[in-house]
Amino acid sequence: xxxxxxxxxxxxxxxxxxxxxxxxxxxxxxxxxxxxxxxxxxxxxxxxxxxxxxxxxxxxxxxxxxxxxxxxxxxxxxxxxxxxxxxxxxxxxxxxxxxxxxxxxxxxxxxxxxxxxxxxxxxxxxxxxxxxxxxxxxxxxxxxxxxxxxxxxxxxxxxxxxxxxxxxxxxxxxxxxxxxxxxxxxxxxxxxxxxxxxxxxxxxxxxxxxxxxxxxxxxxxxxxxxxxxxxxxx
Ligand SMILES: [Fe+2]
Ligand SMILES: [Fe+2]
Numbered sequence: 485x486x487x488x489x490x491x492x493x494x495x496x497x498x499x500x501x502x503x504x505x506x507x508x509x510x511x512x513x514x515x516x517x518x519x520x521x522x523x524x525x526x527x528x529x530x531x532x533x534x535x536x537x538x539x540x541x542x543x544x545x546x547x548x549x550x551x552x553x554x555x556x557x558x559x560x561x562x563x564x565x566x567x568x569x570x571x572x573x574x575x576x577x578x579x580x581x582x583x584x585x586x587x588x589x590x591x592x593x594x595x596x597x598x599x600x601x602x603x604x605x606x607x608x609x610x611x612x613x614x615x616x617x618x619x620x621x622x623x624x625x626x627x628x629x630x631x632x633x634x635x636x637x638x639x640x641x642x643x644x645x646x647x648x649x650x651x652x653x654x655x656x657x658x659x660x661x662x663x664x665x666x667x668x669x670x671x672x673x674x675x676x677x678x679x680x681x682x683x684x685x686x687x688x689x690x691x692x693x694x695x696x697x698x699x700x701x702x703x704x705x706x707x708x709x710x711x712x713x714x715x716x717x718x
Contacts, residue, residue: 493626505634510559510641511625517551517648518617525610534597541597541606545589546653548613552582554647555620556661557670562640563624566631574624579661581616585609589655653677 496504496511504511521544528540556579564571588609595602629637652673659669 493623493630496621496625505629505637505641508641509634509637510644511629511637513641513645514559514620514625517547518621521548521551521613521617525613528606528610538597541592541609544613545592545655548585549589549655550648550651550653552585552616553651553666553670554644556582557651557663557667558644558647559640561663562632562643563628566628566636570627574619574627578616578619578624581612581619582661583657585612585616586655586657588612590657593655650674653681 494503496515499511501507501512504515506512524540524544524547528537528544531537531540560571560575560579563575588605592602592605592609595605628640632640652670654673654677656669656673659673660666
């Protein structure tokens with residue numbers, strides 16, 4: 485089946501793994517991760533216990549944020565490189581949706597699953613995440629596939645996966661959605677997010693906020709040190 489807009493693009497969902505460039509290509513990796521995100525949203529909708537729903541939203545948030553951060557730092561720059569004429573408009577549109585997801589997740593982080601308005605907030609977040617996956621699977625990725633070789637699609641997939649594993653784990657709407665701002669901020673934020681995650685796991689949300697602030701300072705110093713060292717090597 486081709487894209488309903490009549491532009492001849494074949495949605496990722498309609499392609500076999502071979503056609504996508506193999507299991508390691510960015511098309512296959514995105515498709516699998518979008519399916520995992522969708523499964524978490526459906527599990528949330530089938531759950532009736534508010535605490536369990538809150539845990540599912542937290543799991544979804546971390547996974548969606550890692551996925552999007554790796555797109556902003558690896559996939560979208562690669563797309564703009566391969567399609568310099570048309571790349572800007574579509575990636576700017578998707579980055580706008582990522583920004584909205586970051587803002588919604590900040591609100592959800594502090595919301596009580598039993599409170600009025602929580603469900604409406606969850607609905608808007610899920611809708612935006614699903615819309616984002618459609619833009620990528622039906623438009624951005626098939627367009628990239630037209631101009632990039634299967635080897636290039638696999639190289640982008642491998643780089644996206646590395647970035648996804650090392651990315652920040654919490655929403656950061658104040659961080660730029662494009663390199664170099666997001667790349668530079670990503671190192672200290674990934675450190676402080678992981679300290680917060682560990683502190684929250686052991687001590688609860690309030691301790692996590694203090695631990696995160698201390699780690700952000702340490703992470704910022706680490707990033708600055710790495711930047712200075714890189715400049716000296718030039
Ligand atoms: Fe995305
Ligand atoms: Fe995606």
